[in-house]
Amino acid sequence: MATETKRQGRAQRGTRRKPTVLIAGNPNVGKSMLFHKLTGRYVTVSNYPGTTVEVLRGQMRWRGQEFEVIDAPGMYSLIPITEEERVARRILLHDKPDLVLHVIDAKNLARMLPLTAQLIEMGIPVVVVLNMMDELERAGLSIQVEALQQQLGVPVVPTVCLTGQGINNLKELIYERLAANPDLSARD
Amino acid sequence: MSDLPPTLTYPPAIEHAIAQISQLLRGDYPLSYRTLALLLLQDDPEIWEEVQAQESPATLAQIRALKEQLEREGGMPLGWQIEQERQRWSQQIAAQVTQITSPPRPHTVAEWVGWLCMNPWTGFPILALVLYFGLYQFVGVFGAGTVVELIEEGLFGAYINPFVERLVRATVPWQPIQELLVGEYGVWTLGVTYAVALILPIVTFFFLVFAILEDTGYLPRLAMLVDRAFKGLGLNGRAVIPIVLGFGCDTMATVVTRVLETRRERIIATLLLTLTIPCSAQLGVVLALLASYPLGLAIWAGILVVVFLLAGWLAAQILPGRAMPFYMEIPPMRLPSLSNVLLKTVARLQWYFLEVLPLFLIASVLIWIGQLTGLFELALRVLQPLVQVLGLPAETGVAFLFGFFRRDYGAAGLYDLHKRGLLSGNDLLITAVILTLFVPCVAQFLVTIKERGWRTALGMFVIAMSVAFGVGFVLSRALTVLGVHIG
Structure with missing residues (x-):
């Protein structure tokens, strides 16, 4: 079973591969909520080969272009401790996403950034999704998105996944990054 | 894959090692040499395996030597040093871009209570x-x-x-x-x-x-x-x-x-x-x-x-x-x-019964054997001088002995003695303190052996015995010297 899934994956990739977007981040930062906001109805759930960890895959459509979106299991660091983290890293390394969305909890910026640094270090294009902006505001805080973007050197999109705020900006950014540029082999 | 200029720079010694490892690597990997070098320095087994498959033994030996040298110099494990630097970097950026707009205040009643x-x-x-x-x-x-x-x-x-x-x-x-x-x-x-x-x-x-x-x-x-x-x-x-x-x-x-x-x-x-x-x-x-x-x-x-x-x-x-x-996630x-x-309570009770009831039964059998063979009498005689030093009536020895089988049983034994007028308030206090500090009940002792091993469990047994009677002795003397009578 496991090998068959893999072969299918390879075959698909060999033909015309859809741009792939991976959603990564700590547990409980709104990754799954973002996944559903991006993909809508067409979702498949499967176990990652050889594990009991579930991985969600879905399609996102924006301006007539289709994207594959993968919801990676929660991870705290690139060094895996749990089975979930091991799977998340394997997807990062071997599924070759064209873009990684690092979803972070805006209230806990300092705790989230170590993983951002690790993702950027990997050399994959990263977009930081600054989620839970509403809770940040309620905590009496604000983040200067522009300054954060400059410090990190990658795009930062503020969102409230619960209400859908900022999701269209994010879709637009994904489109610009991946589809507006016909050369998708940025990573290969 | 081309390496972008790094977002985050590590201490010079680590950066130097990253540069050297990146130079040594020849294989084709799905991640940047920089990340690869960092993961190798942090001793990630999966990554080591992947590198072993692609690099020559000489390269591997050189990488290992670099890592060991760094570890010797830095004192702390490399993983810790690297993580420390990431935390520092993150906190610095977070502090730079975050502003306090109003004092944080909980909003709902539940948040208030939690706070x-x-x-x-x-x-x-x-x-x-x-x-x-x-x-x-x-x-x-x-x-x-x-x-x-x-x-x-x-x-x-x-x-x-x-x-x-x-x-x-x-x-x-x-x-x-x-x-x-x-x-x-x-x-x-x-x-x-x-x-x-x-x-x-x-x-x-x-x-x-x-x-x-x-x-x-x-x-x-x-x-x-x-x-x-x-x-x-x-x-x-x-x-x-x-x-x-x-x-x-x-x-x-x-x-x-x-x-x-x-x-x-x-x-x-x-x-x-x-x-x-x-x-x-x-x-x-x-x-x-x-x-x-x-x-x-x-x-x-x-x-x-x-x-x-x-x-x-x-x-x-x-x-x-x-x-x-x-670190802990604080749920609302x-x-x-x-x-x-109810579900949790029942599940725990079920566990309690399956794990603990057999131990109670074993304890009863042990007491029975002790009585039948006279071992009990012997143990009581051993306890006798101890009890005397504490200035307690001889009968409390029985309470201590049974206290080992059931902590509460020891205390319940005291209840009897007290009702019979054999214990003064002070005696009662001293015995209660000793019984609480005293060795665990048989069930706990057996579980401690299972979880921590024989040696640790025995060590704890000895510590608990010494502390219990030591504190009891000091308390007994202190009460006498200070002339305190609790009732």
Whole structure:
């Protein structure tokens, strides 16, 4: 079973591969909520080969272009401790996403950034999704998105996944990054 | 894959190693050489495997040498150094881009309550209230008092046990076997009756309170509240769960020390459970005994707190290592759901019964053997000088001996002695202190052996014995010298 899934994956990739977007981040930062906001109805759930960890895959459509979106299991660091983290890293390394969305909890910026640094270090294009902006505001805080973007050197999109705020900006950014540029082999 | 200019620079020595490793690598990998080098330095087994498949043995040896050299120079593990740098970098950026627009204020009532529970000024008074109402009034007075009286004296004492006893004496011809089953310390009269009529109701009430605290989100907040204090004991906030559980059943709590991360923390927590935390059954009996001596109760509680802090602090000084950092997701405060609470309580009771009941039965059999062979008499004689030094009546030796089999049973034995007028208030206080600090019950001792190993368990046994009688001795002398009479 496991090998068959893999072969299918390879075959698909060999033909015309859809741009792939991976959603990564700590547990409980709104990754799954973002996944559903991006993909809508067409979702498949499967176990990652050889594990009991579930991985969600879905399609996102924006301006007539289709994207594959993968919801990676929660991870705290690139060094895996749990089975979930091991799977998340394997997807990062071997599924070759064209873009990684690092979803972070805006209230806990300092705790989230170590993983951002690790993702950027990997050399994959990263977009930081600054989620839970509403809770940040309620905590009496604000983040200067522009300054954060400059410090990190990658795009930062503020969102409230619960209400859908900022999701269209994010879709637009994904489109610009991946589809507006016909050369998708940025990573290969 | 081209490497972008780094976002985050590590200390020069690490950067140097990254550069050198990147130069050495030749293979084709799905990640940047920079990340690859960092993961190798952090000793990631999966990545090492991948690199071993692609690089020459000479390269691998060179990388290993680089890593070992760095480790020798830096003192701390490389993974820790790298992580430290990432934290520093993250905190710096977060501080630069975050602004405080208004003082943080909780918005809903639930958030308010949650915040009050964690704030030290309000949190400790709330903890005192939770302990008083949840533990003392509900578990102690109602559960261990009212309900146990109904079940133990009413149901078992008046109806079930006389019937079983008559049945056994009528059907089993041999007297020692009769004793084994329904004698004073028989499998039925001691083992089953204690487990079902005394411990079960108390533990049920305790687990109920515990599940409610768990379900409301109070426990994680308590963990945050005491985290700093626990750090001084070589533990962290996570240890709240086994320690609080210990007030229900130390045996179960000893098993639950598995949630702690390091062996060091597990040993310290087990020691504190063995030494200082009275289980609900014991607590119930001690509270009943000292209820008429408020001063005695205060001294007893004060001594336990001091021993708890001192033992933890000392253990933290002696055992190598240091307190682990503690992160915990704080769930929102909410009203507990009844089905959840009941489900958890039932699950724990089920565990309790399967794990602990057999140990009760074993204890009864051991007592029976002890009596039959005269080993008991011998042990009592050994205890005699100890009891005399403490200035206590000789009969208390029996209470200590049985206290090993059931902590609460030892205390219950005292209750008898007190009623017979053999113990003064001071004697009662000294004995209660010794019994609480005293060695764990058989069940807890067996579980400690299982979890921590023979040597550690024996060590704890010896420590608990020495501390219990040492403190008892000091207390006895102090009361005499100061001329204190608690009642």
